[in-house]
Amino acid sequence: MRIFVCIKVVPDPERASEITLDPQTKTVRREGIPLVINPMDKNALEAALQVRAQQGGEVTVVSMGPPSVEEVLRQSLALGADRVALLCDRCLAGADTLATARTLAAGIEKLGGADLVFCGAESADGGTAQVGPQVAALLGMAHAVYATAFSLRDGIAEVTVKTEDGEKVLQGGLPLLVTVSREINQPRGIRFSEIVKARKKPFNVFTAADLSLAETCIGEQGSPTRIAGIADAKMERRGEILEGEPEEAVAKLMTILRREGAI
Ligand SMILES: Cc1cc2nc3c(=O)[nH]c(=O)nc-3n(C[C@H](O)[C@H](O)[C@H](O)COP(=O)(O)OP(=O)(O)OC[C@H]3O[C@@H](n4cnc5c(N)ncnc54)[C@H](O)[C@@H]3O)c2cc1C
Structure with missing residues (x-):
């Protein structure tokens, strides 16, 4: 069974309040924030390891990112993955979700193709939830999203x-x-015995040329998305306490819901 897990390395979501946006480049400033495996991608890896335990096969982690993600990605080997492929090249920078998916799909094909691919439903930083379904479409396979249970029999x-x-x-x-x-x-x-084993497992880096990807379909050049502008979200929510007996409060609530067009 050829099982792949797409893992994105993201700035630690616990430190999200420290992440700022650069108004000039319209990109996220990640400097100084520790990197971690995207939390849902740990669930994706766990699902893959459970399938391997039942069905046999090999679990390959594939990730697109800069060289700085290597140390974090190596944790996936200590968690039990058999090998890691890091897709890393200057010309991959600035990728939107489509260019990211094209790169990941090419990586999976380069490594022999997949029977089963697990992704997180969404990343903690971008959070579009688009990459998984896009990879599936590019690989010509069916997909299911936001899974809460998975089993494989016959x-x-x-x-x-x-x-x-x-x-x-x-x-x-x-x-x-x-x-x-x-x-x-x-x-x-992570178990100590696995950290020792992980040192001997393959960690391969592939460039865009290794993946036979033309620069026009990857990175910034291959990204149809354009960021027109960025702005801080204003939180303008306010609470309102509806006084009175329950019937009276419910009547007030219904009036508000109708006024706001909710019902
Ligand atoms: C114009 C533009 C420029 C951008 N430039 C940059 C940039 O320079 N640097 C940058 O970091 N981001 C950049 N981004 C953001 C980048 O497009 C997204 O982070 C990336 O495409 C993944 O989208 P997402 O985070 O919404 O993933 P989602 O679709 O929410 O992720 C779902 C799942 O897909 C998988 N996945 C997603 N991304 C990866 C990955 N890279 N490797 C392996 N698995 C993955 C994981 O399993 C993840 O849980 C840019 C976006 C735009 C629109």
């Missing part, structure tokens, strides 16, 4: 996904890409 996957109305259970064959929610599992911690 080549048929059963995935429980969150929907706006609750949950839905989907079934399908492989190949398949699944993006996972936090609820899907409890990621394991």
Whole structure:
């Protein structure tokens, strides 16, 4: 079983209040903020390790990022992944979600293709939730998003996904890409014995040329998204206490909901 996990290295979400935006370049200033594995990608890795334990196979982590993410990515080897592929090249910088997905899909193909791909449902910094489905479309495989449970029996996957109305259970064959929610599992911690083993596992770096990717479809050049402007979000919410007996308070609430067009 060829299992891939897409892992994004992000600024520590616990330190989110320290992240600022550069109004000139319209990019995120990440300097000085420690990097971590995107939290939902730890759940994605855990899901992959559980499938490998039941079905056998190999778990490959693939990530697009600058050289500075290497140390953090190596943690995935200590958590149990078999190998890491870091897709790293100056010309990949400035990628939007489509250019990111093209790069990740090319990385997966370069490494022999996948039966199963796990991603986080969304990243802690960009948070568009677009990359997983885009990778699936580029690889020509079915996908399920925001999974809260996953199992695989006789080549048929059963995935429980969150929907706006609750949950839905989907079934399908492989190949398949699944993006996972936090609820899907409890990621394991790093064991000392695994840190020692991790040192001997392959950590390969691939450039855009290695992936046979033209500069026009990757990085800033290959990104159709343009950031027109950036602004700090203003929090203008205010609380309102509706006084009176319950019936009276409910009547006031209904008036407000109608006035605001909510009902
Ligand atoms: C014009 C433009 C320029 C940008 N320039 C930069 C830049 O220079 N540097 C920069 O860091 N960001 C840049 N970004 C942001 C970058 O596009 C997104 O961070 C990236 O495409 C992933 O999108 P997301 O964070 O919304 O991922 P989501 O779709 O929310 O992520 C879902 C899942 O996809 C996988 N995934 C996402 N990104 C990666 C990755 N890189 N490697 C492996 N798996 C991944 C993970 O499993 C993740 O949990 C830019 C965005 C735009 C629009």
